[in-house]
Every structure is written in structure tokens, then in C-alpha cells.
Amino acid sequence: MKKTVLAFSRVNQEMAERLAQDFNVIIPDPKKGDINAQFNEALPEVHGLIGSGRKLGREQLATAERLEVVSSISVGYDNYDVEYLTERGIALTNTPDVLTESTADLGFSLIMSSARRVAELDAYTKAGNWKRSIEPPHFGTDVYGKTLGIVGMGNIGAAIARRGRLGFNMPILYSGNSRKSALEQELGAQFRSLDQLLAEADFVCLVVPLSDKTHHLIGKRELGLMKKSAILVNIARGPIVEEPALIEALHNGTIRGAGLDVYEKEPLSESPLFKLSNAVTLPHIGSATTETRQAMADLAYQNLRSALLGERPQNLVNPQVWKG
Template sequence: MKKTVLAFSRVSPEMAERLQQDFNVIVPNPKLGDMNAQFNDALPHAHGLIGAGRTLGREQLHSAAKLEVVSSISVGYDNYELGYFNERGIMLTNTPDVLTESTADLAFALLMSSARRVAELDAWTKAGQWKRTVEASHFGTDVHGKTLGIVGMGNIGAAIARRGHFGFNMPILYSGNSRKTSLEQEMGAQYRSLDQLLAESDFVCLVVPLSEKTKHLISTRELALMKSSAILINISRGPVVDEPALIEALQQGTIRGAGLDVYEKEPLAESPLFQLSNAVTLPHIGSATHETRQAMADRAYANLRSALLGERPQDLVNPQVWKG
């Protein structure tokens, strides 16, 4: 008898068709009424879940008696109550690596846009304000040769560092849980404590996972350590930054600017950030390219299929639950 797969976010018709070759597939349909109700009704029958963007833990999965695996179409997995998954023996998989380069591209786009005031001056130009040669009040700041600080030197952090070092001749500083000697040799990256990195960097890029340790890693104290000319880039998770503290720092000129792809609350419809000309705000699009999203979907499909057919998934977040 085929096992049942339940989608907990939108999946493409192509993915649903692929899954149907091996499994019974349930995809909630907004035309059929409340999506949450459809999800909850199907949950007791599901052996596998696939999707992104939904909080899943003890409260949400108590009726999922048959559940074996959750295949997340994402790298981060802070939406999932991992302790509960381990307690139940539920496998959790994610999609690392495939979005590394696209997310690094986006980080550097935010860095460049913030430094050269691209979004601000685009709006200014379109508003008909360009009537003579721009004055010093509209000048930006150089990127080449400036010091780039990476907080969290994983795969994405390393990809950002390479763009900065090899593309813009930027000295690289980094902080994290461990030294990266290979990167130190490759690009002369230098390890610093977080406080040292904040004080020395012209651009600070946050690339850490969200955890109890990293929640509000950057708050009033840390922002005060940064240069007044520095720019903060956050492509990690919104709660890594204390948002009210950042807003105050931007308003008071404690730092020059910020480039943000993530926020404490998402989606974000209203925020004081939107009124600040020195904040570039994007709607969490780090992996949002056609190529990368397809690669993530393919990886999630492969992980789910392996798990439900009795094979160890390639990207198993909690290997301790593997019974193979």
C-alpha cells in the first residue's frame, strides 16, 4: 500500500506528479475552503510532509500518528521543534548548499545597494528630483578596499567573503564557533571576536542560524560598537537583530545604514524601517530565483522519497533518529 504525502505549502504540479508515482499525495486547495482545516484533516493519514514556511511541533503534529519525515524546502529549520521530532523519531530534512551562491549574490546586492544608496536614489530620480548634478548630500560610500566582517562563516558566509575579497579587494574578518583555517589561507581572512569584528568592519554581514544563542545577537550594545560609517546586512533570520534597536540606531545615525532581507515578523506590511532612507528592505528573497527554487524543490523531493522508501535521506538534520 502506498504511503501518503501531505504538502504543507504550495508545491508545483510537476512535483505533485512526481510524488504521485510512489505515494498518495494530498495538496490542500484554497478553492476547497480553509487551508489549515484541510491540512489538519489530512494530517492523521500522512507518512510524510513537504513544504516550507509553517511552524511544526508538538502542538501542530499531535494527531500525526503515522508521520515519519518532514521534508523542508529550506535551509533553516527554526520553524520546526527539533526536540519533539527527536522524541517522536520523526526525520527532518532540509535543502542546504543549493542556495549558497544565490543567497550570497543577494547579500552582496544589499551591500552594494546600501553603500551606493541605489534604492533611495532610484526613488528620488523617479520622483522627478534630478534637476541638476547630485550634491554631496546624495553621495554614497565606496565598497572596494573596505573591510567586510562576516558573522557566521559557513558556506554562504564563505561565498560572500569570496565575492568581497576577490571581486572588490576587501579585507575579510569573521567570527563564529570555530576557526576556518582553509579560508584564512585562501583569502587571508582573519578571525575576530564578535565585538572586535563589529568595531573594525565597514560592512557587517549576518549569516548565522537562529537559535537561543543568536536571538538578538545584534542589539543596542552591539550596534554602538560599530563604526558610525558602517553598514549592517542581515540575510540570516530576522530575530538575530533586535529590530527596535536597529531602527533607533538608523534614526540616530549610530550606523550609516542597513540592508535587510529578513525581519522579526514576516510578512511585514508596516514598519518604521519603511520610512528610513538609509534602510534597504527586501521581502525575504535570498533564494528567490527560478533556478535555485527548482533546485531546492528537487532536493526536498529526493529527501522525502528516500526517507519514505527506507533509504537514508541525503540531508538529514537529526541523524540520531535514523533507524536504518
């Protein structure tokens, strides 16, 4: 008898067909009414969940009595109550590594576009304001040779550091829970406390996972430690930055600018950030390339299939639940 899989976000036709080869597949359809109602109605019969962007924990999964695995199409898993899933013996899988390079590309593009005021001057040009040579009020700042600070030197942080050091001759500073001796040797990266890094770096790039420890890691005090000429880039999670403090710092000139792909509330249709010319604001597109999203979907499919067929998944967030 086939097990049942429920998609809790949109999946493409190819994935739906692949899943249907081995499982009964339920994909909520907005044309058939409320998505949340369809999701909740299907839960009691479901053995596997696959998708991204939905908070799943004790309250949301109370009726999912047959659930064996949640396969997230993401590297981050702060949307899931890992402790609860582990308590229930439910495997949680994610899709690390396959999005490292595309997310690093996005992070460095925010460094470049913030420094050279790309979005601002694109709008300026399209509005018909370019009537003479650009003057100092519209000048940007150099990236080459400036100091790059990475907060959270994991795979993505290391990939950004390589782009900065090898491509732009940038001295690399980093902070985190542990020293990275291999990267220190490879890139000449230097370890700093967070406060030291904030004070020294020209560009501060946040690449840490969201946790109780990193929630509002960057607030008014931390922004005040940064150079007035510095730029903050956040491609991690929105709540790592205290947003009102950042808005105030950008408005008052405490820092030069910010490049943001993530926010405290998402999706975000209105924000004071959108009115600030020194903030580049993107709609959480870190991994949003055709190739990377396909690779993430493929890995999530493999994780789900393995778990439901009794094989250890490649990427277990909570390996202690696996008895096989």
C-alpha cells in the first residue's frame, strides 16, 4: 500500500509526477478553496510532507498521527520546531550545499550594488534625471581592497569570502563560534569578536542561522559600532537584525547603507526601508535561480523518498530519530 505525501508549498509538475510514482500525492489547489483548510484536512492521512515557507510545530501537526518525515526545500530550518519533531520521532531533512554558490553570488551582488548605488541610480536614470555628468552627491564607494567582515563563516560565508579575497583583494575578517584554520590559511582570514569585526569592516555580511542566540544579534548598539562609511548586508534571516534600529541607522547616517534580502516579516509589501535610497531591498531571492531551485527540489525529493522507503536520508537535521 502506497504511503501518502502532502506538499505544503507549491511544487512543479515534474516533482508531482516523480512523487506519484511511489506515493499517493496531495497538492492543495487554491482553485478548490482555502489552502490551509485543505492542508489541515489531509494531515491525518499523511506520512510525508514536502515544501518550504510554512511554520510546522506542535500546534500545526497535532493531527498528523502518521507523519514520518518533513522534507524542507531549504537549507534553513527555523520554521520547524525541531525539538517537537524529534520528540515525535519525525525526521526533518533539508537541502544544504546545493545553494551555496548561488546564495554567495547574491550576497556579493548586494555588496556591489549597495556600494555603487546600482538600484538607486538605475531608478534615477529611468526617471529622466540624468541630464549632466554625475557629481559627488551620487558617487558610490569602492569595493576593491576594502575590508570584508563575515558574521558566520559557514559554507556560504566562506564562498563570499573567496569572492572578496580572490576577486577583489579584500582583507577578510570573520566572527563565529569557532576558528576556521583552513580558511585562515587559504584566504588570510582573521578571526575577530563580533564587536571588533563591526568596528573594523567596511562591509559586514550576515550569514548566521537564526536561533535564540542570533535573534536581534545586530541592534542599535551594534550598528553604532560600525563605521559611518560601512555597509551592512543581510542574506541570512530577517530577525537577526533589529529592523527599527537599522531603519534609524540608515536614516540618520549611522552607517552608509544596507543590502537586504531578508526581513523580520515576510513577505513584505510596505516598509520604511522601501523609502530609503541607501537601502537595496530584494524579495528573499538568495537561492532563486532556475538551476539552484531545481537542485534543491531534487535533493528534497530524494530525502523524502529515502525516508519513506526506509533508507537513511542524505540530509537529516535531527539524526537521533533515525533508528535504521
